[in-house]
Amino acid sequence: MxxxxxxxxxxxxxxxxxxxxxxxxxxxxxxxxxxxxxxxxxxxxxxxxxxxxxxxxxxxxxxxxxxxxxxxxxxxxxxxxxxxxxxxxxxxxxxxxxxxxxxxxxxxxxxxxxxxxxxxxxxxxxxxxxxxxxxxxxxxxxxxxxxxxxxxxxxxxxxLSEYNEFNDLFSELIHAKNKSGVGQLNADQIEMFYMGCYDIDSFREFFLEGPNLDRYMEDEATIQKLQEDELELLKYGIRWVKKKLFEGGSCIACGLS
Incomplete structure (x- = not known):
């Protein structure tokens, strides 16, 4: 400290x-x-x-x-x-x-x-x-x-239970980065990481309101849950970063708890 x-x-x-x-x-x-x-x-x-x-x-x-x-x-x-x-x-x-x-x-x-x-x-x-x-x-x-x-x-x-749950999810993202062999992120990747993990309101605007392909790959029930539950949106954002940056995939498999 x-x-x-x-x-x-x-x-x-x-x-x-x-x-x-x-x-x-x-x-x-x-x-x-x-x-x-x-x-x-x-x-x-x-x-x-x-x-x-x-x-x-x-x-x-x-x-x-x-x-x-x-x-x-x-x-x-x-x-x-x-x-x-x-x-x-x-x-x-x-x-x-x-x-x-x-x-x-x-x-x-x-x-x-x-x-x-x-x-x-x-x-x-x-x-x-x-x-x-x-x-x-x-x-x-x-x-x-x-x-x-x-x-x-x-x-x-x-x-601490809910804090630990989200920290574990974030740790899995870091593990995926280490496993992928990706080193320093470029400026666009840093911005994506920052928005998906930290700036939840900007991620909502980008993902649920902006013109992006990932949203159209999800079913209506998933999108509705993300619109109604900000904690689910935060979980999704962290998983979205992991998929997009370190697993080379779309977010259709990001999943909801």
Missing amino acids: SKDVETVLDTSKELRSKDEFCFSCVPDKDCFTQCCYDLTLMLMPYDIYRLKKALGMSSKEFLERYTSVHVGPGTGIPVVTVKMEGPYLKCPFLEEGKGCTVYNDRPGACRAYPLARIAQRSHETGEIDEYYYVVRESDCRGFKDCKSWTVEEWVQHEG
């Missing part, structure tokens, strides 16, 4: 759903909200959806006002991060003295802390195998005088 704070991923123990860890983040701890300064907070597609809905903004408005984008040197894909504010690089959603103003819709990384989730889909069963590590930061007092949780309890308490 903060750049001058030591962050350690404790890999000495893999935590499964019934395993316990100890943590509590409450206002009476002297480090409360200090992790909201001078941090690199990457936003995933579902994070952007939740935040733009909470703020009553279009995805384009939200992205332009609150985020920065760069191409990841390792992945070669556009990465969206929260744009910090002021001389102390404060999170724009933090109100000093009160706390997070978007708490109910805060990003998945904020919810999951102090856990880091590792997930992989089994080729044999198609099921997601997941485990967690504890993340420890040198100035965090959350591990002192703390409450015991199982991983399962923490996931439920923090409302």
